[in-house]
Amino acid sequence: MCGIAGAYFWPDGGPLTDRLTKTLAHRGPDGSGRYDHGEVHLGHRRLSIVDLTETGAQPMVKDGLALTYNGELYNAPELRKELEAAGVRFRGTSDTEVLLEAWRKWGTEGLHRLRGMFAFGVFDERSGELVLVRDQLGIKPLFLVRHGKGVAFASELKALAAELGGSLTVDDTALVASLLYYWVPDGRCAFREAEKLPPGSWARFRPNGDVERGTFWSLRQVAEEGAAYEGEFDLNAVIEDSTRKHLIADVPVATFLSGGLDSSYLTALAARERPGISAYTIGFRAEDAKFEAMPDDLMYAKKVAAKFGVDLHEIEIAPQVLDLLPRMTYHLDEPIGDPAAINSYLICTAAREAGVKVMLSGMGADELFAGYRKHLANKIAVRYQRVPGLVRRPVESLVDRLPVATSKRGFRSVRFAKRFLSFAELPEETAFRRSYTMYDQAELAGLLNPDLAGAVDDVITEHADTYHDNTLSDFVNRMCLADSRLFLPGLNLAYTDRSSMAASTEVRTPFVDIEVVKAAFRIPGDKKIVKRQGKMALKEAALSILPAEIVHRPKGLFSAPLRAWMSRDLAPLVREVTNEGELVKAGFLRREALRKLVDEDASGQQDRSKHLWHILTLEYWYRGAVSARTP
Numbered sequence: 001m002c003g004i005a006g007a008y009f010w011p012d013g014g015p016l017t018d019r020l021t022k023t024l025a026h027r028g029p030d031g032s033g034r035y036d037h038g039e040v041h042l043g044h045r046r047l048s049i050v051d052l053t054e055t056g057a058q059p060m061v062k063d064g065l066a067l068t069y070n071g072e073l074y075n076a077p078e079l080r081k082e083l084e085a086a087g088v089r090f091r092g093t094s095d096t097e098v099l100l101e102a103w104r105k106w107g108t109e110g111l112h113r114l115r116g117m118f119a120f121g122v123f124d125e126r127s128g129e130l131v132l133v134r135d136q137l138g139i140k141p142l143f144l145v146r147h148g149k150g151v152a153f154a155s156e157l158k159a160l161a162a163e164l165g166g167s168l169t170v171d172d173t174a175l176v177a178s179l180l181y182y183w184v185p186d187g188r189c190a191f192r193e194a195e196k197l198p199p200g201s202w203a204r205f206r207p208n209g210d211v212e213r214g215t216f217w218s219l220r221q222v223a224e225e226g227a228a229y230e231g232e233f234d235l236n237a238v239i240e241d242s243t244r245k246h247l248i249a250d251v252p253v254a255t256f257l258s259g260g261l262d263s264s265y266l267t268a269l270a271a272r273e274r275p276g277i278s279a280y281t282i283g284f285r286a287e288d289a290k291f292e293a294m295p296d297d298l299m300y301a302k303k304v305a306a307k308f309g310v311d312l313h314e315i316e317i318a319p320q321v322l323d324l325l326p327r328m329t330y331h332l333d334e335p336i337g338d339p340a341a342i343n344s345y346l347i348c349t350a351a352r353e354a355g356v357k358v359m360l361s362g363m364g365a366d367e368l369f370a371g372y373r374k375h376l377a378n379k380i381a382v383r384y385q386r387v388p389g390l391v392r393r394p395v396e397s398l399v400d401r402l403p404v405a406t407s408k409r410g411f412r413s414v415r416f417a418k419r420f421l422s423f424a425e426l427p428e429e430t431a432f433r434r435s436y437t438m439y440d441q442a443e444l445a446g447l448l449n450p451d452l453a454g455a456v457d458d459v460i461t462e463h464a465d466t467y468h469d470n471t472l473s474d475f476v477n478r479m480c481l482a483d484s485r486l487f488l489p490g491l492n493l494a495y496t497d498r499s500s501m502a503a504s505t506e507v508r509t510p511f512v513d514i515e516v517v518k519a520a521f522r523i524p525g526d527k528k529i530v531k532r533q534g535k536m537a538l539k540e541a542a543l544s545i546l547p548a549e550i551v552h553r554p555k556g557l558f559s560a561p562l563r564a565w566m567s568r569d570l571a572p573l574v575r576e577v578t579n580e581g582e583l584v585k586a587g588f589l590r591r592e593a594l595r596k597l598v599d600e601d602a603s604g605q606q607d608r609s610k611h612l613w614h615i616l617t618l619e620y621w622y623r624g625a626v627s628a629r630t631p
Helices: 013-023 076-085 093-113 157-167 172-181 221-227 236-244 261-273 286-292 297-308 322-331 338-351 365-369 373-384 391-401 412-421 428-436 441-445 450-468 476-487 485-500 513-521 536-540 563-566 572-580 590-603 609-629
Strands: 002-008 031-037 040-047 060-062 065-073 118-126 130-134 142-145 151-154 195-197 201-206 211-216 253-256 277-283 312-319 358-360 506-508
Touching: 002 013, 002 118, 002 358, 013 031, 013 040, 013 151, 013 157, 013 365, 031 065, 040 065, 040 118, 060 093, 065 093, 065 211, 065 261, 076 093, 076 609, 093 201, 093 286, 130 151, 142 157, 142 261, 151 157, 157 195, 157 609, 172 450, 172 609, 211 536, 221 322, 221 476, 221 513, 236 261, 236 513, 236 536, 253 261, 261 358, 261 365, 261 536, 277 338, 297 312, 312 338, 322 338, 322 485, 322 609, 365 476, 365 485, 365 513, 365 536, 373 412, 373 428, 373 476, 428 450, 428 476, 428 609, 441 450, 441 590, 485 506, 536 590, 563 609, 572 609, 590 609
Parallel strands: 253 277, 253 358, 277 312, 358 506
Antiparallel strands: 002 040, 002 151, 031 040, 060 065, 065 118, 118 130, 130 201, 142 151, 142 195, 201 211
């Protein structure tokens, strides 16, 4: 895991590459490097994981090819053997050299062979071409800005924004999208002139200014092929193989362990491969957990650790949120309103202080195996629509009057009921969008400057287009595919990468693996959600190693006690941003609409804590963006 940057036919490209690379120092504190060849400049910051010697240093230059690479190849041993059999001689043991030689032999035609997480730039001294590549599932980020026939790129948007801020303009539609989702979809970028290289794609830049783009892996195609699959397979064996490969490292590896199914499953598999492995879990201040009505995840984490001989470390989440909020907003690159990023950052910081560089996370299992409450809720909604209106209306009226919290505690069941009724009678795609986004279309438009009505329409249409872009007949797998294309890369993988790398730590996600993804979409929806139990196929696989008490426990949340923070730590800041924030002054947000959100939350009638938290993150991001444009 590293930070990469570079410039190709860019004015003062060498000094620019140095500055970009310096901004990425937290991604690679173990070393740095620079490559120059005419109008081409490649930079690198190294976090040494495999082959800690200088033979793994980057940018790696060999026989006319130069590579700057961020990521890990989990099938590097197999590729190495194949290449050696073809006559390739290796200087070291790094996966970087394997990637470079694989590129030399196969070029873009071999990208589908790569199993791992990666973003890289490779320059061919003979042709003068630069190619940028991003992994199949969008685990690793790659941002770029084009100028004339040139391009500048970096692992993080903040590096480009810091250096090119005067020439970058905020994309209002991306900010509108972030308000809807509380993150910026992977197909958009917070600055209009910047872009994210799409997952599973490459871009080739030529000296004459021509640009060629291609796709080497399609999640939609994998899902559709999975729907046609009629054979049998052992899901546990697929996940076990992925976990084993994700443990490859020449440094200590630990796991996230929440006590939930996904992290417990991976931790148990990892402990079997590496006895005595360390794990990190989170706890909350007692008063915060009570106010939020949070389950006792720590109890389950301790049971898993004891059963599998895991060295468990508990991190209490009682952060100075007023200090952490601007820091996390900076590191997250774009407006991301999920407070789980704070949890991830604090866990990774603690692990790094203990000498751990690599962590395994259960990220991705919910998206692929229908583990979120929204998946089950949308299935229930189809049945709810068949209930006579004479029965539904009194229930809806009662739930509407119930408070979501008092001054001392919150009521999760009421929050869930209000959320369910907000989408239960809508058409499929609209209901799915509404089940996990922040506002309906009218609410979102009412929050914004009226001139942005067209942007609201665009964002809503983009969601519908993505949701319907498949031929799947399976309702549950349609939701899983939409989540894997939108929610997973746009939010969960994005905040995991940024927050972990802010702590100079690599997080690996064995569920977000091309072989696990193929297996997941071979499973029909009626095997994923059975009666009122989600993620059943994964649970059945996990029973091969985990006790039923862990497999079938109530779902926990990798989140934070937002309502407690909003009503205490952050209340003065919420008032300031609502009344005199930069977004209000700029006319982007309407002051009265914000005040309404604050009043609804304060009265306990509606849970607006997520809405308000994201507005705080958006405000801090916007302040940074405006200051970057100031000469």
